[in-house]
Amino acid sequence: MNKLTFDISISLDGFCAGPDQSLEDPLGKGGRRLHEWTAATRAWRESHGLDGGETGADSELVASSIADTGATIMGRRMFSGGTGPWESDPNANGWWGETPPFHHPVFVLTHHEREPLEMQGGTTFTFVTNGIESALAQARAAAGEKDIRIGGGGSVVQQYLAAGHVDEMTVHIAPVLLGGGTRLFSDELERLVEIEMVQISESPTGVIHTLYRVAR
Template structure:
């Protein structure tokens, strides 16, 4: 049975998963890119960005685990792009990642505005879901074909799935910065989850939370 996972979702010491002022130039908001700096030296990141070398320690292990066994992804519209309201506002927008996004499997985007699916290079297909998180999860689980489903973000989307108690595994790298403002993940309790491990590197402390089965 496939699991629903949140993996490699970086937050600041004060609990923010994105800064303020998200835009095309600042997709993670002001200062938000610093949340991902722990990834940049790793071997997997180097492979994904066409570089040689890279570190092979714990940060690389966690990054790799987050990309392993995933058959479909769910994300919110804000993570997909900055376009608001009807898609006619920018009908050409197809995500932040260029013609070949890093997913290489079906991606289900939560939105209130209908849109036709967008096939991309490398096997990524963006599907747009207008009838809520349960429908998106049902479609994603079917598309994953036995593999796990990733909730990639952003903060609002992850919160919705956590509130519903639907996420099985949560991996949060906490990076040693303070953003002060933005989109805060840890501003409310999420009953039904317990911390099962945490380990620190020079770049981040990796927390894993698991859903408690009753």
């Protein structure tokens, strides 16, 4: 069966977005620092329709993560860009532009029913109003042999972790303390989850790339 994973960058103090998030600054203060390493890679730039970028181990890591992923699940705020346009207009197209970087089916957890949204470049947003189990079943079917990735945010990751559905997690630890913001791992899991370290590697940028398997 295909795997449920996530692949998220955090600060050493555990934040996946900084404090003072706003429409203009959805990643919060210092939040861009977490993604600098990815944004510099050729593989990431290519998926975003951009030229150039660095090749090397970081780019290969991003390329392999992109290649392995057949469907993405995300929360409503990640679709709309934090406190973005969706807050005032639930039919807005989110902040991913005309050609979102996913190029595969994306399932958005929301309370607002809405028709699927087919974008350019192979991304379709499907809005799921009946819970995380339903989103996972739909994503599993859509992903085929590939993995399903939880895009975020942190609360969506928590829900799938708490329900015991996550198979693997890729966590990139960036060399910065953001001092506040949104945590990837909250205090609300309320149970111990056994994990096994599968591999670590070090980026020239000082980011630690980790891959853990959730023990069964």
